[in-house]
Amino acid sequence: MSEAPVVEVRNISKHFGEGPTRVDALRDVSLDVFPATVVGLRGPSGSGKSTLLNVIGCILEPSSGRLSLSGEIVYDQKWLRRDLRRLRLEKIGFIFQAHNLLPFLNAWENVAIANILAGAAPAAAKRRAEELLSYLQVDHRKDALPAQLSGGEAQRVAIARALANDPRIILADEPTAALDSQRARIVIDLLRKVAIEHRAAVIVVTHDSKIFDRFDHIFSLRDGALESDVGLAA
């Protein structure tokens, strides 16, 4: 692949505790994720999937290694960026298992909040939110509160929120866990569409074997180490 990777993980390790209580959550993990690709991250519970997602999301500091996002080295034995909050806001979109929409905001406000936090004017943020909801075909529910949305609608709104600031990286933690297999496939196909049209790298943590065929690559983790890199749709 000629394009530079959007996510470049090099020899990342992460351990918790020291001495006899030491737990190695990640061992020397290296992987690249390119633009316009959707990759899966699978593995049994405790294999280090969430830890790796937290490291790539700049929520958790690795113990060693190097991490580059969109060509910028953000970690090399220490954080090189002080303002990780801003980095997350500008470069990363998060999609959660339970959609995590703010219950006190309606659909368009849930999308617009990400834009407003990045400094957009409220009117511009609202326009952008409506565009995204329309793109994800859920604009007819823009005034509904999360509690009034179906699981699929809520997940689409969550995807719209993740796209609000045009991120180059989308991290999705079990986004299909609460959906049936048909809806799960729809969501992954939607993420693929987003990845292609926005030139974004999408990393999906999943246990759901029914959607494995929808990914460009599958990375398998076991005991904190990368087991295999299986190319699929690509």
Added chain:
Amino acid sequence: MNLALKDIKHNLGRFLLTCVGLSLLLGIVLAMVGIYRGLIDEALGLARAARAQVWVVEGGTRGPFAEASRLPGDTREAIAAQWGVAAAGSVAYQNVEARHRGEIRRFLVVGAEIARPGGAPAVVEGRPILRSRYELVADRRAGLSLGEQIKLGRDTFTVVGLTENLVGSGGDPVLFITLRDAQRLQFTSEPAAARREAARSPGATATSDTVNAVLVQLLPGIDPKAFAQSVARWKHLAALTHEEQETVLSRSVVERARRQIGLFTSLLLVVSTVIIGLIIYTLTLDKKKSIATLKLIGAPDTRIVGLIVQQALAMGIISFVVGLGLIHLVHGYFPRRLLLEAADAAALFGIVVLVCLLASALGVRVALKIDPATALAG
């Protein structure tokens, strides 16, 4: 987009119910402060109404309100003859219970000389006392109406005038009668008791020409303090300036009440702080997932702190305004006079704001400790 307001709107019922409870609490705080102010005003009202610059009382006492003071009736003439005195009047104070419309009522009866210091101040309805016997000017709170008659001791008095907001430090409404009537009320025994006293001490003549204080108004340019000091040189007399009398009234007479009310007010404010703190803490715990999500998508700490502090302030301010409105509505039904001063309300508002900031500290601490990674944890 104001997240605090959006969250309040989402949990409107719970928020409003909390505000109602808190407003009752803050209403009680306001009532306490109002009662205290009313107590001071009532205690000082009678002294202020007397329009005296110097109070001449029995030597060695701080009477007539703080302790008993008895002076010979002719003291007024001796004081009035002093250089610099514009007017002087004798007064007698006594608490009286009387049956009125089938109920036993308590009054503070003031005996004063007609057209001399100490008599009824502004009469809002009717006229002042003009006849030397059996006329009475009553405060409206006594529940008497013009022309009505009431029996005090052995005599029956007719109400000729009404005053407003004049009660004793114990809250009893004030009745003004002439000094002569007051002395008769205070010192004339029941016939049987008088006969017994005459039989025990034949030839002894007890005088009833006794007063509690002499109130003095001075000519312009005369220093009340210097005049009081010159009077105090007479060994059997003591003298207080009006300012000293107010200090005695506000410090000594209502001091215990002031401390009690101060204690309850402080306790209620502490309880309010704890309640606001716990509610904000609970609301913050309820929002843990939302706060983690906000942090994860890049919300700065100031935004999270703002969400919590604004909710605490909204709760305190709304409750304060509702409490204030409530007290304004019901203050007429309180058994004691409730005097709500704007300065007190403003000070309490400031305290409520501080209390809210203090109470939100616990919620802010919890919010700042929330790990954004918890948003990813299913």
